[in-house]
Amino acid sequence: MEEGALNWVSAMRAEDYPRAWALSARDLATRDPATRDDPKLPYHLRWVWDGRPFDGRDVLVRCYHGLGDTIQFARFLPALAARAARVTVEAPERLHPLLASLDAPLTLAPFDHAHPLPPADCDLEITELPFALRAKPDASDFPYLRASPAALPAGTIGLCHQGGDWDPARSFDPVLFAPIAAAKRCITLVAEPTTLPVLNPAGCPFAMDATAALVAACDLVITVDTMIAHLAGALGRPTWLLLKAEPDWRWNPAATNTPWYPDMRLYVQETPGDWAGVIARVVRDLTNPNTIVTNHERSAHGEYRSTVSSRVLG
Known part of the structure; x- marks a missing residue:
C-alpha cells in the first residue's frame, strides 16, 4: 500500500476525519480528469466524483463496489438527498427493497454493468459520499435500514x-x-x-x-x-x-x-x-x-x- 493510502487508513482508524478528508482532497487534486469513471478499469477501481458541487443539482450515485459497501455507505444518502435537487441511486436490483427503507426521497435504478446510466449534473460513487459530504460514520441515525423480521425463536x-x-x-x-x-x-x-x-x-x-x-x-x-x-x-x-x-x-x-x-x-x-x-x-x-x-x-x-x-x- 502506498504511503498516502497508509496515512489515510491511519487517519480513518484514529477517527481523525478532517485529516482523512484533507488527504482525499489532495489526492483528488492530483488526478487526471480524463481518467474519471474510466471504462478501461473494473468498476470497483474507478473514481467518479471530481469535486463539483451537488447542492441543488440532480445527482447520480453509482454503486460500483460490493453489496456490503453499498449497505455501509447508504447511511449517507439521506444527507445527500437533503442537499441535492434529486438523487438517483444506481444499485444492484436485489438491494432495492432495503434501500427503499431509507428515510430519504430517492429514485432507485438497477445497475446494469453493460449499460450504466448516462451522467447527471453530478456523479458520485457511493463510497465517496463521506468525503464529499464531510460526514462522519456516526452522522446517520440507527438503524438506517429496515426489514420485516422472520419468525424465529427468541434468543436466536x-x-x-x-x-x-x-x-x-x-x-x-x-x-x-x-x-x-x-x-x-x-x-x-x-x-x-x-x-x-x-x-x-x-x-x-x-x-x-x-x-x-x-x-x-x-x-x-x-x-x-x-x-x-x-x-x-x-x-x-x-x-x-x-x-x-x-x-x-x-x-x-x-x-x-x-x-x-x-x-x-x-x-x-x-x-x-x-x-x-x-x-x-x-x-x-x-x-x-x-x-x-x-x-x-x-x-x-x-x-x-x-x-x-x-x-x-x-
Missing part, C-alpha cells in the same frame, strides 16, 4: 463463517462454530447447506429480502467481515465481527468497537490465521449473560418502514 443467534472469494483469509472452517451451535439456538447466514446443528441446515436463502428478514430476527449475529456484517449493523442488530489480524481499512484492530455501527463488537485475531483463538473468546463471552445486549423492542431495530417518497425505476 445468526452465524456466518464465509466471506467473499476475493479474500479467503476472512473465512474459516464452519466446524469452529460447532460449540456455539451446540450450546445456543442458532441459524446459519451462509447460502449453502451445513452440518452444524442449526435451525436451517439447508442454509440461508440467497434472496436478499429473505436474508434481511433472518438477520432482523436475530438477537445476535456472529459473522466474519462480509455483507452480513454490514446488513446486521445497518439493521441495528447486536453484531460480533470476527476479523483477521490485519483487517480491512474500516476496522481498527486495536479497538473492540467501531464508529461505523454502534451495536457492533470487534474480535480480532491476535496472530494471523488464529481463528480458533477468536472463537474461544466468543465462546467465553457467550457464557456471560451480561455480554449479549438484546433489544426487546424489536420494532425499533428490525421492522420495515416504507418510504413513500422512494420509487423504483425499471
Whole structure:
C-alpha cells in the first residue's frame, strides 16, 4: 500500500476525519480528469466524483463496489438527498427493497454493468459520499435500514463463517462454530447447506429480502467481515465481527468497537490465521449473560418502514 493510502487508513482508524478528508482532497487534486469513471478499469477501481458541487443539482450515485459497501455507505444518502435537487441511486436490483427503507426521497435504478446510466449534473460513487459530504460514520441515525423480521425463536443467534472469494483469509472452517451451535439456538447466514446443528441446515436463502428478514430476527449475529456484517449493523442488530489480524481499512484492530455501527463488537485475531483463538473468546463471552445486549423492542431495530417518497425505476 502506498504511503498516502497508509496515512489515510491511519487517519480513518484514529477517527481523525478532517485529516482523512484533507488527504482525499489532495489526492483528488492530483488526478487526471480524463481518467474519471474510466471504462478501461473494473468498476470497483474507478473514481467518479471530481469535486463539483451537488447542492441543488440532480445527482447520480453509482454503486460500483460490493453489496456490503453499498449497505455501509447508504447511511449517507439521506444527507445527500437533503442537499441535492434529486438523487438517483444506481444499485444492484436485489438491494432495492432495503434501500427503499431509507428515510430519504430517492429514485432507485438497477445497475446494469453493460449499460450504466448516462451522467447527471453530478456523479458520485457511493463510497465517496463521506468525503464529499464531510460526514462522519456516526452522522446517520440507527438503524438506517429496515426489514420485516422472520419468525424465529427468541434468543436466536445468526452465524456466518464465509466471506467473499476475493479474500479467503476472512473465512474459516464452519466446524469452529460447532460449540456455539451446540450450546445456543442458532441459524446459519451462509447460502449453502451445513452440518452444524442449526435451525436451517439447508442454509440461508440467497434472496436478499429473505436474508434481511433472518438477520432482523436475530438477537445476535456472529459473522466474519462480509455483507452480513454490514446488513446486521445497518439493521441495528447486536453484531460480533470476527476479523483477521490485519483487517480491512474500516476496522481498527486495536479497538473492540467501531464508529461505523454502534451495536457492533470487534474480535480480532491476535496472530494471523488464529481463528480458533477468536472463537474461544466468543465462546467465553457467550457464557456471560451480561455480554449479549438484546433489544426487546424489536420494532425499533428490525421492522420495515416504507418510504413513500422512494420509487423504483425499471
